[in-house]
Amino acid sequence: MYFIGVDIGGTGIKVGLTDEMGNIISSGDCPTYVELGYERIISDMSDKIIEVVNNAGIDIKDVKSIGIGIPGVADVNGKVYYATNLKWTNVPLGELVRKKFPDKKVKIENDATVAALAELHIGSMKGKGTGILLTLGTGVGGGIIINERVFSGAHGIGSEIGHMIVGENFYDCNCGNNGCLETFASATAIIKYAQKLISEGRESIILEKAENDISKITARTIFEAYKEKDEVAQIIVERFVHYLGIGIANLVNVFDPEIFSIGGGVSRAFDFYIDDLRIEVSKHVIFKDVPFGNIVPATLGNDAGIVGAAMLGL
Ligand SMILES: [Zn+2]
Missing domain, CATH: 3.30.420.40 (ATPase, nucleotide binding domain)
Structure with missing residues (x-):
């Protein structure tokens, strides 16, 4: 099984395809066009996801989930309450990504929380549970x-x-x-x-x-x-x-x-x-x-x- 990870920042969007161990198999990035609004950012991100999966030579069917880190706060359904650097308030990010990738689990978290998870899986906190x-x-x-x-x-x-x-x-x-x-x-x-x-x-x-x-x-x-x-x-x-x-x-x-x-x-x-x-x-x-x-x-x-x-x- 494969996993997509996305890091949406104020200047760039990074997309990576990993295995279940967190090894990056394929990755890519594109600019974040904040001024063009969230629809454009989500569209660019979705195109990049497809490109990264294609570059790895795997079928999108083998991707289990799409996880997204944002510089802001989202609820459990992936509605972004606010992301100041992106000029977003109440953006239904989870819903819009699920529309583009209907059979994937979509999870959205604050970028610092996401970094903590990375440290736990492959970094300084590896092997720890808490x-x-x-x-x-x-x-x-x-x-x-x-x-x-x-x-x-x-x-x-x-x-x-x-x-x-x-x-x-x-x-x-x-x-x-x-x-x-x-x-x-x-x-x-x-x-x-x-x-x-x-x-x-x-x-x-x-x-x-x-x-x-x-x-x-x-x-x-x-x-x-x-x-x-x-x-x-x-x-x-x-x-x-x-x-x-x-x-x-x-x-x-x-x-x-x-x-x-x-x-x-x-x-x-x-x-x-x-x-x-x-x-x-x-x-x-x-x-x-x-x-x-x-x-x-x-x-x-x-x-x-x-x-x-x-x-x-x-
Ligand atoms: Zn404070």
Whole structure:
């Protein structure tokens, strides 16, 4: 049996055909013409699916399912409530794809959840039944896998790990709340905090590394300064670790997964903070004598989207 996995992003659509082990047999991509509306995107995606199946020399009858990862939130029937980068609200994606491929199972999930499934099948969480992926990038995304199945709640809107409220912060989250994990543990969060400290007059080599332009500070410049024992960078990274530790401890206390995987841009600095992060998590877990799931860096790159989406069909 074969599986189709689709990764719809704001700039491109990737389609892959996999076997039941998640091995990619054939793949292809095309641009996402956001301005032309969802009908065009779904039409381009469907053409690409047929092309990818034909290129593999297999019959579409042998494809069991079509799984799709979207940068947004969908309900259990595949209606996309919203996908900001695609400018979609209430798009009946599942229904429209089922019309084009009537005999296929069609499943639609948030792209971070899909990436978590890929990590579980062929990446950093391989061999585990229950695991949680946190992606620390522009925002904080996440995916929860329980007994090898994605968990997104009864209405498809759960597993918003980045919007767990873990403290009070000096700026509000895009979602309207204050204190979301995303505002402490994303690349955006640490950049904003660095900009705040430096604009308050703290001296730091972070500014030199950013060509003395506060708007050019990146997560990379902060971690480089941290490596060179810059005092402000130490404060920033300690705060990041503190709140990320609280977030992960909350997940331990609620889900007790076998493993945590950290992905996204900020995971490149994993070695700098992992030891302190484990200590911070251990301070906030309730059952201190019981070990908690290991925290590892994510291993999958670009193909995580299509492999994870394909594995939705298992
Ligand atoms: Zn939020």
